[in-house]
Amino acid sequence: EAQVTQNPRYLITVTGKKLTVTCSQNMNHEYMSWYRQDPGLGLRQIYYSMNVEVTDKGDVPEGYKVSRKEKRNFPLILESPSPNQTSLYFCASSLSRFGEQPQHFGDGTRLSIL
Amino acid sequence: DAKTTQPPSMDCAEGRAANLPCNHSTISGNEYVYWYRQIHSQGPQYIIHGLKNNETNEMASLIITEDRKSSTLILPHATLRDTAVYYCIVRVAGTNAGKSTFGDGTTLTVKP
Numbered sequence: 001e002a003q004v005t006q007n008p009r010y011l012i013t014v015t016g017k018k019l020t021v022t023c024s025q026n027m028n029h030e031y032m033s034w035y036r037q038d039p040g041l042g043l044r045q046i047y048y049s050m051n052v053e054v055t056d057k058g059d060v061p062e063g064y065k066v067s068r069k070e071k072r073n074f075p076l077i078l079e080s081p082s083p084n085q086t087s088l089y090f091c092a093s094s095l096s097r098f099g100e101q102p103q104h105f106g107d108g109t110r111l112s113i114l
Numbered sequence: 115d116a117k118t119t120q121p122p123s124m125d126c127a128e129g130r131a132a133n134l135p136c137n138h139s140t141i142s143g144n145e146y147v148y149w150y151r152q153i154h155s156q157g158p159q160y161i162i163h164g165l166k167n168n169e170t171n172e173m174a175s176l177i178i179t180e181d182r183k184s185s186t187l188i189l190p191h192a193t194l195r196d197t198a199v200y201y202c203i204v205r206v207a208g209t210n211a212g213k214s215t216f217g218d219g220t221t222l223t224v225k226p
Contacts, residue, residue: 099211
């Protein structure tokens with residue numbers, strides 16, 4: 001089944017403890033992206049990747065890192081998480097990096113930073 | 115990417131057509147109009163997209179005005195399961211297609 005898989009789905013952790021949220025897609029998609037969603041707000045883009053080894057900042061990149069060493073994986077790294085990064089996170093992928101194909105979203109990861 | 119404006123909320127009677135408007139008056143010629151929806155806190159689901167022409171698929175129809183400054187998503191026979199937040203976004207096509215901006219969307223409530 002074609003899908004975008006995020007892990008973990010839920011995580012409660014403490015301030016300063018490094019964590020990684022994984023994202024994997026099995027559709028050979030070029031483009032991948034991370035979003036966060038806070039209560040009452042739409043999705044805000046954190047980082048995106050146009051292809052392997054090509055990443056760039058979205059609208060809210062502070063406090064996050066990403067890497068794209070393989071086409072299928074696009075992990076989101078929080079080196080020193082803080083409570084303001086408590087949020088619902090979504091990973092998305094798209095067949096083309098040129099914007100003419102839709103994004104497919106994962107089921108989300110709910111992070112709580114205490 | 116061009117900014118979009120949507121009404122915060124709309125109601126629709128079950129079985130009737132739901133018409134969701136979106137304003138994108140600053141859209142450029144190489145920007146697509148995309149519609150997604152999000153049910154509760156699930157991952158957004160793609161519905162439909164278009165550049166200039168009206169589009170129809172098994173889920174919905176997309177009507178884009180001739181000047182491309184606005185569009186309407188039509189759910190022809192709304193059901194209770196169509197209750198969701200609907201996002202209209204515009205996304206540039208080409209080598210600068212990386213950024214993707216979602217607004218606040220329209221909360222559609224389908225009532226029995």
